[in-house]
Amino acid sequence: xxxxxxxxxxxxxxxxxxxxxxxxxxxxxxxxxxxxxxxxxxxxxxxxxxxxxxxxxxxxxxxxxxxxxxxxxxxxxxxxxxxxxxxxxxxxxxxxxxxxxxxxxxxxxxxxxxxxxxxxxxxxxxxxxxxxxxxxxxxxxxxxxxxxxxxxxxxxxxxxxxxxxxxxxxxxxxxxxxxxxxxxxxxxxxxxxxxxxxxxxxxxxxxxxxxxxxxxxxxxxxxxxxxxxxxxxxxxxxxxxxxxxxxxxxxxxxxxxxxxxxxxxxxxxxxxxxxxxxxxxxxx
Amino acid sequence: xxxxxxxxxxxxxxxxxxxxxxxxxxxxxxxxxxxxxxxxxxxxxxxxxxxxxxxxxxxxxxxxxxxxxxxxxxxxxxxxxxxxxxxxxxxxxxxxxxxxxxxxxxxxxxxxxxxxxxxxxxxxxxxxxxxxxxxxxxxxxxxxxxxxxxxxxxxxxxxxxxxxxxxxxxxxxxxxxxxxxxxxxxxxxxxxxxxxxxxxxxxxxxxxxxxxxxxxxxxxxxxxxxxxxxxxxxxxxxxxxxxxxxxxxxxxxxxxxxxxxxxxxxxxxxxxxxxxxxxxxxxxxxxxxxxxxxxxxxxxxxxxxxxxxxxxxxxxxxxxxxxxxxxxxxxxxxxxxxxxxxxxxxxxxxxxxxxxxxxxxxxxxxxxxxxxxxxxxxxxxxxxxxxxxxxxxxxxxxxxxxxxxxxxxxxxxxxxxxxxxxxxxxxxxxxxxxxxxxxxxxxxxxxxxxxxxxxxxxxxxxxxxxxxxxxxxxxxxxxxxxxxxxxxxxxxxxxxxxxxxxxxxxxxxxxxxxxxxxxxxxxxxxxxxxxxxxxxxxxxxxxxxxxxxxxxxxxxxxxxxxxxxxxxxxxxxxxxxxxxxxxxxxxxxxxxxxxxxxxxxxxxxxxxxxxxxxxxxxxxxxxxxxxxxxxxxxxxxxxxxxxxxxxxxxxxxxxxxxxxxxxxxxxxxxxxxxxxxxxxxxxxxxxxxxxxxxxxxxxxxxxxxxxxxxxxxxx
Numbered sequence: 001x002x003x004x005x006x007x008x009x010x011x012x013x014x015x016x017x018x019x020x021x022x023x024x025x026x027x028x029x030x031x032x033x034x035x036x037x038x039x040x041x042x043x044x045x046x047x048x049x050x051x052x053x054x055x056x057x058x059x060x061x062x063x064x065x066x067x068x069x070x071x072x073x074x075x076x077x078x079x080x081x082x083x084x085x086x087x088x089x090x091x092x093x094x095x096x097x098x099x100x101x102x103x104x105x106x107x108x109x110x111x112x113x114x115x116x117x118x119x120x121x122x123x124x125x126x127x128x129x130x131x132x133x134x135x136x137x138x139x140x141x142x143x144x145x146x147x148x149x150x151x152x153x154x155x156x157x158x159x160x161x162x163x164x165x166x167x168x169x170x171x172x173x174x175x176x177x178x179x180x181x182x183x184x185x186x187x188x189x190x191x192x193x194x195x196x197x198x199x200x201x202x203x204x205x206x207x208x209x210x211x212x213x214x215x216x217x218x219x220x221x222x223x224x225x226x227x228x229x230x231x232x233x234x235x236x237x238x239x240x241x242x243x244x245x246x247x248x249x250x251x252x253x254x255x256x257x258x259x260x261x262x263x264x265x266x267x268x269x270x271x272x273x274x275x276x277x278x279x280x281x282x283x284x
Numbered sequence: 285x286x287x288x289x290x291x292x293x294x295x296x297x298x299x300x301x302x303x304x305x306x307x308x309x310x311x312x313x314x315x316x317x318x319x320x321x322x323x324x325x326x327x328x329x330x331x332x333x334x335x336x337x338x339x340x341x342x343x344x345x346x347x348x349x350x351x352x353x354x355x356x357x358x359x360x361x362x363x364x365x366x367x368x369x370x371x372x373x374x375x376x377x378x379x380x381x382x383x384x385x386x387x388x389x390x391x392x393x394x395x396x397x398x399x400x401x402x403x404x405x406x407x408x409x410x411x412x413x414x415x416x417x418x419x420x421x422x423x424x425x426x427x428x429x430x431x432x433x434x435x436x437x438x439x440x441x442x443x444x445x446x447x448x449x450x451x452x453x454x455x456x457x458x459x460x461x462x463x464x465x466x467x468x469x470x471x472x473x474x475x476x477x478x479x480x481x482x483x484x485x486x487x488x489x490x491x492x493x494x495x496x497x498x499x500x501x502x503x504x505x506x507x508x509x510x511x512x513x514x515x516x517x518x519x520x521x522x523x524x525x526x527x528x529x530x531x532x533x534x535x536x537x538x539x540x541x542x543x544x545x546x547x548x549x550x551x552x553x554x555x556x557x558x559x560x561x562x563x564x565x566x567x568x569x570x571x572x573x574x575x576x577x578x579x580x581x582x583x584x585x586x587x588x589x590x591x592x593x594x595x596x597x598x599x600x601x602x603x604x605x606x607x608x609x610x611x612x613x614x615x616x617x618x619x620x621x622x623x624x625x626x627x628x629x630x631x632x633x634x635x636x637x638x639x640x641x642x643x644x645x646x647x648x649x650x651x652x653x654x655x656x657x658x659x660x661x662x663x664x665x666x667x668x669x670x671x672x673x674x675x676x677x678x679x680x681x682x683x684x685x686x687x688x689x690x691x692x693x694x695x696x697x698x699x700x701x702x703x704x705x706x707x708x709x710x711x712x713x714x715x716x717x718x719x720x721x722x723x724x725x726x727x728x729x730x731x732x733x734x735x736x737x738x739x740x741x742x743x744x745x746x747x748x749x750x751x752x753x754x755x756x757x758x759x760x761x762x763x764x765x766x767x768x769x770x771x772x773x774x775x776x777x778x779x780x781x782x783x784x785x786x787x788x789x790x791x792x793x794x795x796x797x798x799x800x801x802x803x804x805x806x807x808x809x810x811x812x813x814x815x816x817x818x819x820x821x822x823x824x825x826x827x828x829x830x831x832x833x834x835x836x837x838x839x840x841x842x843x844x845x846x847x848x849x850x851x852x853x854x855x856x857x858x859x860x861x862x863x864x865x866x867x868x869x870x871x872x873x874x875x876x877x878x879x880x881x882x883x884x885x886x887x888x889x890x891x892x893x894x895x896x897x898x899x900x901x902x903x904x905x906x907x908x909x910x911x912x913x914x915x916x917x918x919x920x921x922x923x924x925x926x927x928x929x930x931x932x933x934x935x936x937x938x939x940x941x942x943x944x945x946x947x948x949x950x951x952x953x954x955x956x957x958x959x960x961x962x963x964x965x966x967x968x969x970x971x972x973x974x975x976x977x978x979x980x981x982x983x984x985x986x987x988x989x990x991x992x993x994x995x996x997x998x999x
Contacts, residue, residue: 004792004793004794004795008792009794009795009796012789012792012795013795013796013797015789016786016789016790016795016797016801019782019786019805020801020804020805022868023804023805023807023808023868024804024807025823026816026819026820026822026823026865026868027807027811027819029819029822029823029830030815030818030819030822033822042828043828043833044833045833045836045837046830046833046834046836046837046838088685092677092678092681092682092685093678093681093682094678095673095674095675095677095678096674096675096677096678096679096681096682097678098674099671099674099675099678102671102674103667103668103670103671103674104667104668104671105667105668105671105675106668113983113987114687116983116986116987117976117979117980117983118686118687118690120925120929120979120982120983121929121975121976121979122929122931122945122975123931124929124931124945124948124949124952124972125690125693125945125948125972125975125976126686126689126690127948127949127952127968127972128693128696128948128952128965128968128969128972129689129690129692129693129696129969130689131952131965132692132696132701132709132714132965133689133692135710136710136714148685151685152685152686152689153686155681155682155685155686156682156686159678159682184670184673184674209812212812213812213813213814213815215814216931216932216935216949220952220953220955231812231814234814234815234818235814238818238821238936252818256815256818256819259812259815260810260811260812260815263810263811263812264807264810264811266810267806267809267810268803268806268810271806271876272876272880275873275876275877275880278873278922
């Protein structure tokens with residue numbers, strides 16, 4: 001195939017620019033709000049650029065985005081919950097993933113089906129029973145309840161992906177270790193786990209992101225301002241806006257931008273691997 | 285099997301289906317209350333009956349009450365009224381009027397019986413083609429409704445099915461007799477109800493398509509076109525011959541008819557109903573939502589629609605005209621501006637047939653699976669023993685976190701647990717109800733919507749049927765399950781189209797800045813769904829959004845105002861407000877999947893195609909697409925499942941009746957800030973379990989398709 005002609009190059013660039021416009025339009029819409037220092041409440045006139053450039057909104061949400069709770073508390077809650085959920089999902093799931101990857105046993109097919117099914121359920125499907133179970137245990141409103149809830153719906157996904165990671169490790173390497181007299185556990189710890197570690201980390205990352213950006217179950221469970229997360233506080237701002245609250249809309253814009261930046265960086269770095277994990281496969 | 289026995293069995297089945305169809309229609313005819321239009325057609329029947337009784341044959345030339353519909357079915361009703369004593373003529377009211385409050389009892393009964401007879405005959409004819417298809421039509425509730433009331437669709441669907449069957453006979457063994465029969469029946473079908481006459485176009489398409497080799501040959505072409513033309517002219521001649529109202533002045537009378545038809549699509553009732561473009565598909569996906577007096581014993585239309593989707597390709601392979609017929613009528617229903625549910629009867633016959641084939645399609649894997657079960661695999665004992673230490677701790681965690689909550693959810697769904705009984709529930713009431721019910725100590729209480737007891741009661745499976753009915757055939761013709769399915773298909777198709785298109789653009793050799801563009805396009809995928817939804821809400825929000833503000837600034841005739849008016853105040857275009865964000869979120873994923881696939885295509889394959897002189901489209905169709913499929917199809921299913929579960933987008937826009945997930949959340953939420961329905965814990969559990977069952981189907985599909993994921997079949 002020849003290189004494309006300049007005319008086709010131009011047409012391609014135009015089409016790509018158009019799609020780029022589509023991609024950036026809503027982002028610009030929210031950024032325009034975030035940097036506008038003139039907003040008292042909702043925007044009242046159509047503008048393409050902020051009326052009064054200012055970083056005030058960023059400073060405000062980096063201080064107290066939700067009621068009188070400090071930003072660092074929200075960030076701490078977000079990180080605690082997301083890291084906790086990811087760690088639980090990975091640590092408690094790892095042995096099951098390995099069993100599915102390496103051994104043949106009765107009920108394996110059914111087990112895999114159950115795993116894949118639970119991995120594609122929406123968070124809402126776990127909401128009803130967990131709300132009630134955690135309520136019965138009287139820990140529903142604590143941060144621990146959120147950790148458990150997010151771990152519950154991240155776990156099937158993590159197990160499925162770790163299974164794929166273990167399967168990708170060549171069986172010959174394990175067998176060689178086995179012949180050298182290493183037991184199952186030693187083989188796993190010395191050979192399989194180190195090789196699969198990068199993929200496991202990515203599965204954990206996805207579990208982290210799930211919890212990081214979840215807000216609806218959060219609002220259902222938590223009732224103390226001290227236990228609110230970043231994602232929840234964004235939704236709180238939205239609700240205040242809907243009910244005609246007096247907050248400038250620039251808060252929403254700046255908080256959304258602050259929250260998105262780390263995630264965007266993670267995605268840009270890991271795009272290929274993330275894609276494979278999210279397709280539930282090990283296409284390579 | 286003995287062919288005679290086989291035939292006997294088939295005839296018995298046909299007889300059973302016919303009997304079933306008759307009894308269901310007779311039951312509905314006696315139980316249904318008077319509906320829109322029944323007074324009109326009965327009045328028309330009275331007029332014609334009077335003309336016949338008084339032998340006033342000239343009167344036929346000037347009689348056709350409700351000229352938007354041709355007179356044949358009305359004359360047929362007159363015949364049913366003949367043996368009865370004449371009654372005063374039913375009042376002439378505008379077509380926008382409410383249904384009549386009362387009609388002459390004996391005449392209504394006679395006319396409805398006649399309609400039911402036509403409906404039964406249609407099911408009988410279809411059962412001759414395929415007893416299962418006949419069965420589906422026999423129990424289809426919308427078909428029963430409109431063939432047990434004084435409507436035009438009973439006779440019309442009988443005649444249109446007859447047209448197709450005669451054509452099939454002609455197709456199998458070309459004899460002019462069957463061709464003539466098909467043309468006559470087509471003319472009569474059009475004389476009964478115009479919309480049913482569209483079946484002629486389906487036959488035309490199928491005829492030309494199956495004879496396309498003859499079309500290529502100049503000699504045969506003339507012969508073929510001659511035949512088609514004769515058939516068409518004959519049916520038009522029959523149409524005029526059997527429509528005496530047209531005789532005195534065909535042009536003027538046709539004009540009058542067209543004006544009347546136009547009024548049926550533009551009268552104020554059509555606008556005030558506010559049905560979206562896809563409403564007819566929604567009607568097809570649901571059972572009759574207004575089941576007065578339990579007139580229908582089966583409410584299985586949703587299942588029939590699902591089976592019809594499954595069986596479509598099998599039916600079309602067997603006999604292409606049924607497939608063409610089904611698709612063409614669906615297009616007609618989408619395009620036709622008026623969305624009254626009786627119009628779907630133009631498509632229920634092929635739909636039922638397709639559903640019959642769908643049942644057979646599904647049946648085969650079940651049989652295979654059962655056989656495969658018997659030859660269960662033998663597992664090495666050592667392997668199982670080695671697996672145990674790994675399995676046990678993982679299983680305990682998995683069970684505690686995931687399986688037990690899901691099982692407990694089934695338990696909750698068997699109770700009436702809600703926000704009012706939360707005290708009792710948390711103090712042992714829930715356990716008392718579930719265990720008492722499951723051990724048989726407590727009888728199942730009836731389920732009633734909106735009743736909230738202080739104590740938790742065991743209700744067994746009683747909530748499932750009403751909840752399922754609510755999500756499939758909601759009030760005002762809105763079906764959450766249908767919208768959910770349509771949403772899934774539309775959003776995934778759009779995402780796949782744009783994603784694949786961008787991937788192909790970037791894949792061209794020597795595109796400048798391709799790395800930059802790709803990195804930019806990944807952005808929406810990386811932004812959390814909640815924030816992305818927020819960004820689009822900021823644009824589309826009514827009154828306050830960017831678009832609405834632009835409309836205010838640039839005046840009511842500006843581009844922005846036109847768009848704002850269309851998407852925020854129209855009946856169908858509001859869907860775009862959701863599809864655009866969905867496209868924005870989803871296309872990067874498909875782009876990446878397609879790009880990954882494109883990289884695996886070897887250059888020499890493409891060079892070979894170029895040397896052979898393949899056009900870009902041919903290269904795509906026969907080289908690129910087959911190589912992409914293994915990667916794109918799993919990606920499509922993953923995105924499809926994601927779209928089926930779509931929640932944050934709709935929740936951010938406060939659209940509660942969009943998907944099962946949003947409904948479940950808002951039905952559950954005890955501190956629901958919006959809507960009076962929150963706090964119904966048990967009902968939300970029922971919805972979740974229905975969603976899980978549907979997702980099981982998707983996962984089975986995924987397993988079958990996915991090569992990359994290896995799925996359950998990975999050995």
